[in-house]
Amino acid sequence: MPASLIAANATPLPIDAVLPAIVAAFTSAGRVLVVAEPGAGKTTRVPNALLMAQAFTGQCWVVQPRRMAAILTARRVAQERGETCGEVIGYSVRLEERVTAVTRIRYVTDGLLLRRLLADPQLTGIGALVFDEFHERRAAMDVGLAVAKRLQATTRPQLRLAVMSATLDSEKLAQWLDPAPLIAATGRVFPVQVEHDGQLDTRRLEERVATAVRKALQTSADGDVLVFLPGAGEIRRCQEQLAKMALGETLVMPLHGSLPLRDQEAAIAPTALRKVILSTNIAETSLTLPHVVTVIDSGLARTAGFANWSGLDTLHVQPISRASAAQRAGRAGRVRPGTCIRLYTAFDHDHRPAFDTAELARSDVAEHVLALASLPPELQPDGDGFWLTPPPAQAQQSARELLLRLGAVTSHASDGSRLQLTPTGRQMLRWPLPPRWARVVVAGEALGAGHTCATVAALLNERDVRQGEEKSTFAAPHGHSDVLQLLQDFEACRRGAQPRDRGLSRTGYLNAKVAVDQLLGLVQRPDDSKVDTESALGLALLHGFGDRLARRRSAQAADVEMVGGAALRLPAETQVTQAQWMLVLHAEERRDGKTRANWLRVAHGVDPEQIIEVLADEVTTETTLTLEGKRVVQRERTLCGGLQLEARTLQTQPSAQVAALLVQTASASQWRDLLDLEAWAQLAERVRFAKDVAGLTHLPVCDEMFLLQIATDAAQFCTQLGQLQQADLLGLVRAAIDGSRTGGGGLSQLEQAAPETMVLPGGKRLRIVYPVGQPPWTQSRMQDFFGLDDGPKVAFGQVAVVLHLLAPNQRPVQVTTDLAGFWLRHWPAIRRQLCRLYPRHLWPEDPIGAKPPPPGRPR
Template identity: 45%
Template sequence: MTDLPIHAVLPDLLAALRAGSNAVLVAPPGAGKTTAVAPALLDEPWCDGQVLMLSPRRLAARAAAERIAELMGEQPGGTVGYATRMDSRASAKTRLLVLTEGIFVRRIQDDPELSGVSAVLFDEVHERSLDSDFGLALVLDAQAGLRPDLRIVPMSATLDGARFAALLDAAPVIESEGRIQPLELRHIGRAAEKRVEDEMAAAIRRALAEEAEGDLLAFLPGVAEIERTAERIEGVAEVHKLHGSLDPAAQRAAIRPSREGARKVILATSIAETSLTIDGVRIVVDSGLARRPRYDRPAGVTRLVTERASQAAATQRAGRAARQRPGVAYRLWEAAATAGMPPFDPPEILESDLSSLLLDCALWGVSDPTTLRWLDPPPAAAVEEARRRLMRLDALDADGRITAHGKVLATLPLSPRLAHMLVRAGEMGLADIAAEVAVLLGERGIGGQDIDLTLRRQRWRRESGKRADAARAMAKRWAGLVPPPASGRGLG
């Protein structure tokens, strides 16, 4: 394995985990934490079980497992495996399992002792997703009450080490230096009256003309903008798209090194900000925009909103160009405008619908989530709103305890409202249809982008490919989790 900056501090990390149960690792992009830390734990005297490494995104989880397995001379599913919502490779031999945060929350709910697990690593924990914060709260609770021997390591390039260390009982903070490569920032601005895809296409053409070598990674807010930009740069280079609704084969093609003599342009959402190293990229073009879920409390729904990216996200994006060699980042805003961007992306727990969180807390046996240990506790108003909603769904009783119906909802990997729809549909003998609707509502791109679910469902039935097949299998699995209709309740 190539010597990486993280190797210089691995002895300190291993020593900290021999002396105590927790440590915090701060390592800049390119240091090698994602691929090097977890394998180093497998031979430690205290590590006689699995190491779980949590990743914020399916693509990052799969890519990390594949890269670690490759470095070990294996295929995923052997010593190293992964588990995501629609794609898993693991076996009885798997000792290092990379999994998404949501999958981990389900696992610890099913097995609070985490039997057979020696360590839990939280990669890219600075992203502060709701599942990451909740998973950390649960594993700390399990460590305190059931598993004092369990090792816990939050890892990130930019995390606030002191705050995480305090949360983990004054755990030692191990800091790694990164591999510093020169990075040039070029603020080229953009015309506000023009469509972002027109400006991005022009910037990509300019960057390819000004930079004689290297692949290019462009950040756009969403799938629609990626598709329209791809149309506008057709023929200028080998163009790949990279977003969460692509099937795994297309995602692998996007991050694979370009062919010899060819230049590649990757049009990506924020999915490519962290975790991934894309070989050959030394040019970044950043729209400065991001699409994020925002909970509309008066309407009671979560909407996708296009916003300015944060300063932290812009730094992460630019850094993609200098992971392996000197790079350049073109930014579609003026340099002075950077100060007006929000410093960080806000933690999801502060502005999300907390219905799922509250239901999962009740399943854990906690009616008041503030009794768990959080970096940022859930807002009281959001907790109360979620409690009222769950009571209307018959998931909680008047004292905030989980009901029998709530336990059924909590076993489904869905939001409480979708789970409630599925269970009630199952009582009428319509679980198969409801499960397919739940998949269409939760998985972008399945059956197309049409707002008409009937049309999407019809297209999906004709679709081939691994992602469509995996989605069908998932719908069948969800339908199978629903209790069968009581005698006489079905609709012939």
Template identity: 40%
Template sequence: MSGHDPEQLPIHEIREALLAAVRAEGRVVVQAPTGSGKSTQIPQMLLDAGCAGDGEIVVLQPRRLAARMLARRVAQERGAPLGGEVGYQVRMEARVSAQTRIRFVTEGIVLRQLVADPRLARVSVLIFDEFHERHLYGDITLGRALQLQRTARPDLKIVVMSATLETARLTDYLAPCREVVSAGRTYPVDVRFLPKPVNFEREPVWEVAARVVGDLVADGVPGDVLVFMPGAYEIGRTCEALRHRLRGAEVDVLPLHGELPVEDQDRAVDASQRRKIIVATNIAETSLTIPGVRVVVDSGLARVQRFDPQRGIDTLLVEKISHASAEQRAGRAGRTAPGICVRLWTAREHAHRPMAETPEIRRRDLAEVLLTLKGTGVADVDGFPWLDAPEPKALQRAKTLLADLGATAGEDGPLTDTGRAMLRFPVHPRHARMLVEGERRRCLEAVAWLVALCQGRPVLLRNPGKAAERAREAELGPEETSDFFRALAAVAFARRCRFAVEACRELGIHAQAARQVVPMAAQFMRLAGVQGADTPPESIDRRAVAACLLAGFADQGARRLDRGTLRCELVHGRRGTLARESVVQ
């Protein structure tokens, strides 16, 4: 995404080569650097050249924020209302219509669409954007699209776009396939490392970043500044530290992450007369180009999903980024003029970082994608055309879980009626199984709220302080059976006070997280064909709800080893530790 005249973007130089490749083989790899305009311009090129016929161009994006913002930008460029000719669809949210010809979606959407429409009848072109990031659903959907193109849909066109030079394996995988390269236009970036290591345990990363930015501003370095942080929490702390350090300076400090309201996201991305310091997650690494940035300050950290075999779930961990990711971030400073990138680690530390990220398929839980694949008609999962095959143990774990949940008839068997019912809900199979059980036990509304609580960040803050704990106890009452019910009471309180940040903070409640639970619970009920209330139910059949929890997490049952410790023994001989703040003691 860029603030320049779209016709002047470098990607237009490859227009004829791109169209020729799409028309000849129906498969093409586009290698183009970030900021070249590929995300906004290539879908329009293909539509305007008639490559979609009467069908739809679907652009897969790795992040919801990118899908929404790119759709808005392309709609603006075409002078059309969002949701008309150009729209977007992400999990639990869509702005599309019967007139939509370009649809930006998150990567899991197309695979789920294949469940209902195995031929993708209305889709003429699939564009996989930012494929170099190697997200799980991008890999799987590309493999399924290839299967479809080689059988029932030879007319389906596939375009895979990457911002890196490592495209040879991808081109071989897609063969016969052409590769089209856009050189882009970049300026030199002066990459600087810290002279000595910094311990972020002693000096938090946000303080280090604020100090570096303050020094750059004091030195008169020109241009807007882009600071990379791993998540919303670190972004908030960085913004606070920057505003304190730069008070009185003529700058706007702006956060950018997926949990922000749309207006705040736009403020961070849109061109401005005032100098901006944007503090962002890796959304700004490749998906979006922010005009005016000439300085990058890189924490060198990102939140990464990895499967935790002890707990049987994916967990978000803060990890050091790779060389490839660091290069992408540094390049953001050289899109419009020579720039500077300051990395908050040393050159010696850099040498020991991995060259590239591990593809998600090698580190994520595969249960949800396996269930969806089976729903699209893939009977032989082991024979699927993987670009990178998953670890055999990970695939076996996913098969075992689906069988344990009753979603498949044995580990290699077809979907059961329960499994097909679970496919209606775009959540992890554990949560889908809870919702199906909620329907059967007639407690769907309560279960929908509980599952909604599991989809985002925790509603109740950990260790909120003694004053907040006392206020929480007084307002929400005692809770002795489940952390879920305590969290439900917190959402009900937040709803009553209209999600007022200060009122929620006094009880240690995350107002924005509570707000996001409401539409999600309603969506789960709609998917089940039930009209629910916009507030948690006051009366809950706790035994029925507990049975639903057990249906989804039977293998997560735990027993305290003794009363004097929080250590527990789990099913299959695993060990775990009960959270100290849990009401279950």
């Protein structure tokens, strides 16, 4: 191995053996893939070897997923070269930079690379990009590599690219990057014995970790223990659990990205005492932990995601992949044979995915879609081939819809898939913030409250500012904003209050203070003293979070309904105790026993007037009619996203809509409140018979539709059911029947063709029934028909009415259309039989000549 590729005093590392091959591939192909196990030295040796081989011009940017790794690696490389960090070897991360005019290798975070691409898409002065720890598949890393690949293929063919990782789906990446030689190197020098749980352990995670730590310390007399945990909360609980144990002269130290850099450095710095390092997956990356001989792996990581149903970001604890598990285990074999204790079973491990899911495939991509829209057309995505792993179509569509809603982009007129940046979008890109918050600050500046909005944006985009889920000890006087309470507490600390007294984490406060100062440096004008900043903040937040409007279900309800119908619970520590309307600025999904529930974390109360002012295009007005009692009540509702902002009762005026509601209500009750149903049925039967049998085809069809039309016409001047009752629907039906004949007379014709009744010789009036598909009929006692020699006929004398002749007990004796024949042939025998049973009734020998009993008399 040529000595010129490594620093003179550098300790040999496994990667050294393949450095010439890496340099050769990098120089000839312009791209190279490097796969090396943890501890091989790729992060420190490869960029320096490329520099010493003069394999690039200008600067080489080494892109890291985390700021701590970038800083510490730059310091280590400078130290190996015998130089001061910030000279030939430097770094640039959020809020901190060590570079000079002579810097050739710059370690940067992936986010900083994207900011450089926004400012200078051609990457002027950068001759090489090295993407390190690519296996983490962070969204910013994927986007940066995709743009760099396109840049190399178009306007910067001399740009060199290298991709490095300890674990990598190298075949897929090689095909996408082709041509890109793959060079592999061994990593750890010593073997690692891996132990798994024999069976599922249902104890709490901190209890399982404590057991494993005790075992690790007892098994090995020296060496540090590295424990991988999902997040800061789990680290804190494990610290508390380990504090209860007698660990002797052993330090327990946390390591996660929210800690100040000096605390992170302290966690990995060599000490005289043994250490138990409780770390997130930050320790999977390029950090050097030389004294670790035991790794305890929870098998879990906290993973960011995106819920399409609500538009909210999610953060879930999930099992890691097998590749990530191998990365963690490798930390134990750097200095001697080590041990990895996995707090899950071998069966569980074997059934996990081989590699981690790319962040682009599971998270909100709006920030990256906005950034890509600002690039020259030749560098923008033009299909799935642009991506190593394309974001899901639904995520891309959600991002487009959000950016269009924020006014950041417009759709290209000739190509709907390409977005064009608007002036608002360009202003948003000035701010190193997610799109929603960038829009808030842009609106805040326009409203004269840029400082306030920038401060709020910084606070709410900084992790763990609040200490756990504690409330401030100073209650919010307004009771309608978590944001204003946090702002009040932060400003109090800036004036000298202790963070803990204001419910803030000391580390979170210090980090937030730096972030706030950075954003305030970008504000172009101070806040207007004449502006009500609280009101302006609400308006600005509506510009960024208008689609996350929510309404408390009732005055004292502990849950809210969002636009779109999603439900969220309000936690006990919320300051939003009085507001009816609020913007959901942060929410998360939590487990509640065996179920999951969505909890609102940060909200800001807004007034309906503010909503109408900012979201005017989304506010609609609708008029509703409801029947209350027997009266139609008309209300006007103002809605935003389906949620009612306000409502008022109007004076109900007669209208087609009111009429339709009255008639619908009457029809649903079978018309019982408006009609003599029996009379209506009889009339409808007669009309049907007259049309079908008697030939009066001009008569209307008396069905439900006919009745609905009659009632609708009658209801045109009504607002109450009582008024419709007074309209006499049956009379209106009769009028319609009468007018169905030209010149009138329809009822007269109906009476001739299908009379409602017939009058017997004794004066009794009988109803004639007109059943469907059968001849008409009527019935009465035989005595009532005395004096009648023949039965009645209808349909203008064409159809005989069937007579049901009843005995005194009202039971049929004969059913006939031939009354004369009945008197002649059957009456004598019936008379002899029934006169003995009913001697008090009339039984004349000559019924035709006999006088019938008067109406109402029983005999």
